[in-house]
Amino acid sequence: MNLVAWIYFPARLAWRQLIFDRTKLIAATCGVLFACVLVFMQQGFRDALYASAASAPVKLNGDLFLMHKQSEAMWRPVRFKRSELMRALGHPAVAEVYPLYLGLAPFKNIETRSKRTLMVYGFDPDSLIFGIEEIKNKRTALRLKDTVLFDEYSRPEFGPMRQLLEAGRNVTEVNDYKITVIGFFRLGVSFAADGNIVTSDLNFMRIFPDRTRNDIDLGVIKLYAGASIKQVQTELISQLNEFVNIFTYDELLQNEKNYWANMAPIGFIFGFGTVMGLVVGLVIVYQILFTDITNHRHEFATLKAMGYEHGYFIRVVFASAFFLAILGFIPGYLFSLGLYHLAESQIFMPMPMTFTKAVTVFLFILSMCMTAGFLAIHKLKAANPADMF
Amino acid sequence: MSHVIDVHDLNFSFGSGALTQPVLKNVTISIQKGEIVLMTGPSGSGKTTFLTIIGGLRQAYHGSVRVLEQELINSSEQVKVSIRQQIGYIFQQHNLLKSLTAQQNVSMALEMQNSMTEQQRLDHAAEMLRAVGLGARLNYKPDQLSAGQCQRVSIARALVGQPKIVLADEPTASLDKQSGHEAVTILERLAKESKTTILLVTHDYRILDMADRIVELEDGVIKEK
Structure with a gap:
């Protein structure tokens, strides 16, 4: 048949x-x-x-990333000393290092005055560690005191920020500290945070008065062009203290995904x-x-x-x-x-x-x-x- | 060797141990090619059981049952399947496939013949349906046909493969007098034309006149009349 x-x-x-x-x-x-x-x-x-x-790390612009070994994921980091990041500069292939400060803080809705937690990213505006055009373009304005950029993809519960801004209502509170929203960028919400704002490292310290510039959450390392990322990673692991993880970009993404896939229920x-x-x-x-x-x-x-x-x-x-x-x-x-x-x-x-x-x-x-x-x-x-x- | 069905000392019983219920006792019968044999008898006398054994549907273990030169006692599944393919079976109910048209139902009997194309199968089926007087109803489904028409479709299905033997189990039982008679007349005519052997089990005394031979099965024992 x-x-x-x-x-x-x-x-x-x-x-x-x-x-x-x-x-x-x-x-x-x-x-x-x-x-x-x-x-x-x-x-x-x-x-x-x-x-x-992985939306935040996706937009991060770096070759290697330093994270405390006890950090499970970016949204709940364990801080480590900035000096640890600076030590990486001793490696001849490392061009620049920049600290990234992370913190969850309540953001007051300008219209309803209700507060909702979002993620605050603090960094040196000139470092360009965020590969987002809107942030790069606003880097001079972000230098000013008490200015932030607001993530347009944040959940609507934070208020219709674009309309409010056009109406001139751009002052609100983050962590009970008065700030001015001077523009927007696009990142996206995650299960950890319903919204995001970015601000300069100095403003970050003002929003979180108990934080200091010496305690950082993530270190971003940029290498000179042509350097082998894998090789530098191996060499840095032997040079730096044991309590830090050194991730490549892909490893950082994988680490974040693994956290949600396995560690979180x-x-x-x-x-x-x-x-x-x-x-x-x-x-x-x-x-x-x-x-x-x-x-x-x-x-x-x-x-x-x-x-x-x-x-x-x-x-x-x-x-x-x-x-x-x-x-x-x-x-x-x-x-x-x-x-x-x-x-x-x-x-x-x-x-x-x-x-x-x-x-x-x-x-x-x-x-x-x-x-x-x-x-x-x-x-x-x-x-x-x-x-x- | 012109006996297409040759049964010797066939014994068959249901159940086992103390509950053994003998159904067929030393049944011996030979049927020749082209013969039309009617088997009558009260219900429970083992007629249907006998028919299912001949048709390769039921396995028997004692005696000898030769159908188309194949021994069916303690036979393998392959032997039984091959016997079933060479036999046309007509049931008490028409047992047509509800979802298929009359023509498709009839051509189902030809699907196992690989030498044919699909068109040839359908042509043969149509031809057979015309022979049973249903040429105008090729594309009707069983629920659009009367009981008598359905039984005629199932006669067409049993005959379309040109089987050497047709087994029929009370084909008129579910039909009224008129359509029952029609169905049996058609069956008789077509069988005579193609010299097909027919073994027909029936209660129906109105159709006895078609038989070449009538046998009676009572309490598992055959009596020739």
Whole structure:
């Protein structure tokens, strides 16, 4: 028997049986669609989490990064002495080093006067360690006392800052300290902070009076052009104290992602959500296939009496599972696409629908349906012509 | 060797141990090519069981059952599948596939024949349906056909593969007198044309006149009439 007929005929029968009962087909498709959307959303949120967790380091402009070994992630750093960063300057390949100060502080909404915590980045405006044009352009203005730039991608709870600024209302409080918002930049929110502002290192000390310039949260190291980052990293590790980590740019990103994926329960929650979505889908598809076999067992028994082999019916069941996967995935994909756009516009989380993600979710759904098919085929034994007639 | 069905001392029972219920006792019967044999008998006499054994649907262990030169006692699944493919089976209910049209239902019987193209299968099916008087209803689905018409489709399905044997299990039981008679007449005519052997189990005394031979099965024992 040739291969095309081997799979084509049972697949054709499966298809004809599926489209015969439209109501049941729609119900079945909805079940798969449901699982599909659930998995897409969990995956989307998870990736958004990782992407936003790394949004700050993504915009950092440096070759190597110094972090205290006890720091789990950038948003909850352990401080270390600035002198440790300065020691890196002793390496001949190191061109410049700059400290970055980080702090969470309440920001007062100018309109409602309610306070909400955001992330404050303090750095030397001339250092250009943020690769963001708006920050570079405002570096002279940021030198002035008590000036900050506000992240336009911050959550709306901080107030409609652009309109307020255009109306001339640009004075508010951060950590109960009066500051002036002089412009905007775009970075993006993360699970750690709902918003961001950047300011000069000097202003940072004014906002956080208990901080000193000698205790830094992150050190940014720039190397001379042509220096081998890996080699300098190895050499610096042997020269600096043990309590600092020296990350390359990629390692810093990975460190941030790992924190959210493994250290924080959030990564687990989304993984769990994905699994639950698949389990629910599995049960639904299994139920559908199982009832389908039960309903068709007379027909299957008849075909068996006509000389069809058992394998034919197994292929019918798997073909049904395959069609359900496809039929559920297509609307599920489109629906999720809409939800992704909604999420991006409403909660300001980056949720791109990538090709890889679509393929991954499809493979999830496909294996879910195939597993359901595998579990359902035992019911085929009920289609025994000798017991039926 | 013109016996297409040759049964010797067939014994069959359901259950095991103390609950053993013998159904067929030393059944011996030979049926020749082209013969139309009707089997009657009260319900519970083992007629259907006998038919399912001949048709390769049920495994028997004692005696000898040779169908189309193949021994079915203690046979392998492959032997049974190959016997099923050479036999046309007509059931008490029409047992058509609800989701398929009459033509598709009939051509399902040809799907296992790889030498045919799909178009040839459909043509054969259509031809067979015309022979049972349903040429105008090729694309009707079973729920759009009457019970008698459905049974005629299932007769077409049983005959389309030109089987050497047709087994029929009370084909008129679910039909009224008129359509039952029609169905059986068509079956008889087509079988005569192609010299097909028919073994037909029935309660229906109205159709006894079509038989070449009538046997009676009572309490698992065959009696020739």
